Amino acid sequence: MKSHCIKTINLLTNNDIDNLLIIADNLFGRGYLSKNELQRYIDDKTKTCIVVKINNEIVGFQLMQTIKPEEIASLALKEPQWFKKQFSSCNSIGVLKTIAVKDKFKNQGIGTLLTTESIKILNEKSNCILSICWDKKENTVISSILEKCGMIQVRKIPEFWKNDSIEKNYSCNICGEPPCTCNAIIYQSNHQNKPEDKKY
Ligand SMILES: CC(C)(COP(=O)(O)OP(=O)(O)OC[C@H]1O[C@@H](n2cnc3c(N)ncnc32)[C@H](O)[C@@H]1OP(=O)(O)O)[C@@H](O)C(=O)NCCC(=O)NCCS
Structure with a gap:
């Protein structure tokens, strides 16, 4: 009998948090994301989390946020002056944050789907998009997805997470x-298409 595979992409809900944390702990290390932090992606209007499910099982997620240029220091764990200058002309900055796809569902286009959808959401709210990625061998995958979606590499910062970790x-x-x-x-x-240029 042919099995049906139902794929959905939705905003994070309270019911998803525990399962999403299992994926995050597994892929990024325990404690990288917390329940409280994920709750903010439901409650806080500037934060969004989208979740891909296959047959009702969470298989991947992406976190994103919009910030004002003057808030960039909160993300600039190093080289804050460079960040300030680089993003000074933006009205609002859309930040692509953590993305993850469960191992057995990788290489099926889910990461690309999450990134494409996230960029669409952020483009509605901001005129610049920023993504801070780990520089590691495995990340050729996320780099190729971001570049496919029109993102350009603008800087490499050594030991970015040292003090934060x-x-x-x-x-x-x-x-x-x-x-x-x-x-x-x-x-x-x-x-x-800057948000202020839009005619409603
Ligand atoms: C990065 C990640 C989200 C990608 O998800 P995914 O669903 O596998 O991504 P996709 O299937 O959409 O795309 C994978 C692309 O990488 C390519 N790829 C796969 N393995 C590769 C490799 N070893 N080197 C280079 N490219 C590779 C695939 O061919 C595909 O490209 P294509 O669509 O042009 O053919 C997933 O690998 C992941 O969760 N990694 C661990 C968490 C992580 O490192 N997140 C990024 C930092 S926040």
């Missing part, structure tokens, strides 16, 4: 116990 005490899947010494690659795209 010590302060928050999270273990990186590559480095293990803190400190995390991974480098970050900064991706950016500026699009022409």
Whole structure:
């Protein structure tokens, strides 16, 4: 008998949080995301999380956020002056944050679907998009997805998460116990349809 596969893409709900945390702990290390933080992606208007389900099982998710240029320091764990200058001309910045797809569902286009949908959502609210990515071998995959979606690599920052990992005490899947010494690659795209140009 032919099996039917139902794929959905929706906003995160309270019922999804525990299962989403299992995926995050597994892929990024325990403590990288918390229940409280995920709750903010439901309650806070500037934060959005989209979830892909196949036959009602969460198989991937993406977190995103919109910030004002003056709030960029909150993301700039290093080189805050560079971030300030680089994004000074933006009215609102859409930030592509964590993306994850369960191992057995990788390479089926789910990461590309999540990124495409997230960029659509962020383009409605901002005129610049930023993504801060781990620079590690496996990340050729996320790099190729971001570049396919029009993002450009603008900077590489060494040991981006070092102090943050010590302060928050999270273990990186590559480095293990803190400190995390991974480098970050900064991706950016500026699009022409600025929110203030829209005629409603
Ligand atoms: C990054 C991630 C979300 C991608 O999800 P995915 O569903 O496998 O992505 P897709 O299937 O849409 O696309 C994968 C692309 O990478 C390509 N790819 C797969 N393995 C690759 C490799 N070793 N090197 C280069 N490209 C590779 C695929 O061919 C595909 O490209 P194409 O669509 O042009 O053919 C997923 O691998 C993941 O969860 N990784 C762990 C978490 C992570 O590192 N997240 C990023 C930091 S937040």
